[in-house]
Amino acid sequence: MRIASRSVRDSDHTFGNEEPRKGRKTTVTNTAVPVGLPTAGWLDPAELACDPYPSYERLRRETPVAWAPAVKKVLISTFEGCSFGERHPEIFSSNVSGGTMAKALGGRPLIRKDDPEHASERAPMNRTLRPKQIMEIWADKFEINARRYLAEMVSNSQGAADLNAAYAAPLAAKNLCDMVGMPDVEPLDLARWSVDFIAGTGNVLDRQDIWDRCERSRAECDAALDETVARLRRHPDPSITSMLLEGGMAEDQVRNNIKLTISGGMNEPQHMITNMVWLLDRSPDQKAAVLADPGLWKQAFTEAARLFSPIGMITRQTIADVEIQGVAIPAGTQIGMILSSANRDSTQFTNPDQFDIHRPPGTNLAFGSGVHQCAGKWAAQKAIGDIAVPLLYRELPGLKRDKSQQEIWDGWVFRGLTSLPVVW
Ligand code: HEM
Structure with missing residues (x-):
């Protein structure tokens, strides 16, 4: 089976550039320039898409809280600042917009809600995504899927392939088909819906071609959900969709949240597979260590997610005046x-630009933290860190980057390898 290898690119979306929320007292909107804030006028999204890390280093050093005209938001770039924001949802609201995301998905999902509304929608999802359920329900399926796509990659090629297109993308899509209770949906289709929903979420320029793509994918996804919901009402199962229905959620809201999960649960696991292989390939000692001691795979996954966080930026909107690192934000x-x-951030991590699986345990923000911490964190850890990448090296011990071919990194809001040629 072939599958679209396209990953989400920032040209398609930015979660951030959404309309400000209506109906609340605000002193600044995203179209106004905040007065008196440090400004990072030099920040260039095109440079960020090529290699964001030098710009991030400059932001942290010069203006850790800064108005960035190019992205029309106040950017917080330090560990301290982002952690503070995550710990204070009563100031940093997730209810950023009823705008593009709601239009793209057909309604407002839980990621754009605050507690207690958010918590009541998150609870049923958690019931099938906690570590115990991942082990009992999903781990075997993740293993079957990984073996299937690895076998297909090997049989469809002669010792060389684009790891993203041949393995990472179809595997991430198939795992998600299973988790949302759509095992018979073609992973190629689900992957396309995912890309189109995210393109719609970022369609601040209101491009009709993007809305058309989004509408087509929404219609296909809704048709699949018609069948899925009817089946699961008759025969509940442990899928996320079934959990939301069993929890008594209105069907419209189930659909919004499943479309959110399809948007958010595909691209990042896909990138984690190729990121890990890329990093291990460039760190032969650490690769040797993890192959000798499989107990280190968890650290390798966590460290890769820290160093190349697949979700680069998340969006919030202040609902109270606040001061962060000496900067007053209205x-x-x-x-x-x-x-x-x-x-x-070097105040949090020693030698932060280095890949080091032996780093002392500690928190990083790759999956967010606080009430909106990624619902799929344990699923991704198991599917990618424990199964997909270790399996690759067990079955193809000679696997390495094909340095004669071009590899492609892209994006900053979502960043990862869109092509990783490998040989074995
Ligand atoms: C390595 C893979 C992944 C990474 C790095 C990642 C990252 C994140 C981050 C940073 C957030 C917080 C967003 C915010 O606060 O605005 C988030 C939320 C979320 N993620 Fe993931 N994610 C991954 C995989 C998955 C998977 C596989 C699923 C589905 C099974 C998933 C479902 C969700 C959902 C539903 C939310 C919203 C949670 C809420 O608002 O309460 N993610 N993810």
Whole structure:
């Protein structure tokens, strides 16, 4: 089976550039320039997409809290600042917009809600995504899927392939098909819906071609959900969709949250597979260590997620005046918390730009933290860190990057390898 290898690119979206919320007292909107804040006028999204880390280092050093005209938000780039934002959802609201995300998905999902509304929608999802359920329900399926796509990659090629297109993308899509209770949906289709929903979420320029793609994917996804919901009402199972239905959630809201999960649960695990292989390939000692001691795979996964965080930035909106690192931010300001910069903050991590699986245990923000911490964190850890990548090296011990071919990194809001040629 072939599958779209395209990953989400920042040209398609930015979660951040959404309309400010209506109906609340605000002193600044995302179209206004906040007065008196440090400004990072030099910040260039094109440079960020090529290699964001030098710009993040400059932001942290010069203006850790800064208005960035190019992305029309106040950016917080330090570990301290982002952690503060995550710990204070009563100031940093997730209810950023009823705008593009709601239009893209057909309604407002839990990621754009605050507690207690958010918590009541998150609870049923957690019931099938906790570590115990991942072990009991999903781990075997993740293993079957990984073996299937590895076998296909090997049989469809002669010792060389693009690891993203041949393994990472189809595997991430198939795992997600299973988790949302759509095992018979073609992973190629689900991967396309995912890309189109995210493109719609970032469609601040209101491009009709993007809305058309989004609408087509929404219609296909809704048709699949018609069948899925009817089946699961008759025969509940442990899938996320079934859990939401069993929890008594209105069907419209189930659909919004499943479309969110399809948007958010595909691209990042896909990138984690190729990121890990890329990093291990460039660190032969650490690769040797993890192959000798499989207990180190968890650290390798965590460290790769820190160093190349697949979600670079998350968006919030202040609903109260607040001061961070000496900078006063008024209520109503749209905020970009740059997790992938926070994860390279030298005040938190020694030699932050180095891949080091032996780093002392500690927190990083790759999966967010606080009430919106990634619902799929344990699933991704198991599917990718414990199964997909170790299996690759067990079955193909000679696996390495094909340095004669071009590899492609892209994006900053979502960043990862869109092509990783390998040989074995
Ligand atoms: C390595 C893979 C992944 C990474 C790095 C990642 C990262 C994140 C981050 C940073 C957030 C917080 C967003 C925010 O606060 O605005 C988030 C939320 C979320 N993620 Fe993931 N994610 C990954 C995989 C997954 C998977 C596999 C699923 C589905 C099974 C998933 C489902 C979700 C959902 C539903 C939310 C919203 C949670 C809420 O608002 O309470 N993610 N993810």
